Amino acid sequence: MISTSSPSHPRTSGHAVSSKQVGLPERARAHVVATAELPSEFGQFRAHVFRNDRDALEHVALVRGDLNGAEDVPTRLHSECLTGDAFGSLRCDCRGQLESSLRIVGKAERGIVLYLRQEGRGIGLANKIRAYELQEQGHDTVDANLLLGFAADERDYAVAAAMLRTLGVASVALMTNNPDKIQQLASEGIEVSRRLAHEVPPNPHNRAYLATKARRSGHLFAQSGLGEIAAVTPALVAAPGARGS
Numbered sequence: 001m002i003s004t005s006s007p008s009h010p011r012t013s014g015h016a017v018s019s020k021q022v023g024l025p026e027r028a029r030a031h032v033v034a035t036a037e038l039p040s041e042f043g044q045f046r047a048h049v050f051r052n053d054r055d056a057l058e059h060v061a062l063v064r065g066d067l068n069g070a071e072d073v074p075t076r077l078h079s080e081c082l083t084g085d086a087f088g089s090l091r092c093d094c095r096g097q098l099e100s101s102l103r104i105v106g107k108a109e110r111g112i113v114l115y116l117r118q119e120g121r122g123i124g125l126a127n128k129i130r131a132y133e134l135q136e137q138g139h140d141t142v143d144a145n146l147l148l149g150f151a152a153d154e155r156d157y158a159v160a161a162a163m164l165r166t167l168g169v170a171s172v173a174l175m176t177n178n179p180d181k182i183q184q185l186a187s188e189g190i191e192v193s194r195r196l197a198h199e200v201p202p203n204p205h206n207r208a209y210l211a212t213k214a215r216r217s218g219h220l221f222a223q224s225g226l227g228e229i230a231a232v233t234p235a236l237v238a239a240p241g242a243r244g245s
């Protein structure tokens with residue numbers, strides 16, 4: 001059970017420190033500062049608000065079930081996208097992915113949706129809108145970020161890993177199309193038992209964006225390529241039994 005009263009949390013004693021890790025900075029730490037039930041149109045969740053030692057942001061975990069020591073827990077790491085999540089922007093696929101993950105976890109015996117406050121792939125809202133402006137001038141989503149002086153993707157999953165450690169899961173079945181996310185979590189000491197494909201159908205506004213993610217950022221789509229992305233359906237294409245409940 002997660003305590004919200006103590007600012008401290010258990011050290012990650014379960015993770016052996018290899019000689020390769022000696023000398024590396026200590027892993028991020030995150031602790032729960034508030035918890036409440038959150039009934040939603042997607043299911044009944046428990047909402048944990050976290051603080052951490054890396055940034056001043058309030059990251060959120062929506063969880064279901066007993067997670068302590070649980071293996072292969074369906075988990076989604078969602079990065080905040082104000083324009084998509086709240087306004088329904090069709091420039092990206094964020095809201096579709098968020099809703100899909102909430103729907104899946106909302107029906108599962110146990111599961112996790114982390115809502116990470118790294119807006120605009122980590123560059124913030126104003127820069128994301130500036131990047132849209134550059135896209136209107138003909139640059140793709142990767143070049144737009146590079147022109148603004150950022151990496152194509154500035155997101156960092158160290159805090160997400162710390163949140164997962166605090167939640168106590170043994171391993172996660174990660175809902176993602178982004179292999180880099182799996183690698184980053186693994187390098188932060190989180191065991192990813194498998195990947196659950198997480199695709200939403202494209203629309204005319206985000207088709208080029210999704211194609212760029214597939215072509216330039218290595219995102220895995222069941223049917224990659226601009227033309228075929230349209231055929232993709234939202235499905236958990238994983239081992240039998242992957243669906244929740």
Ligand SMILES: [Zn+2]
Binds near residue numbers: 083084085092094
């Ligand atoms: Zn978005």
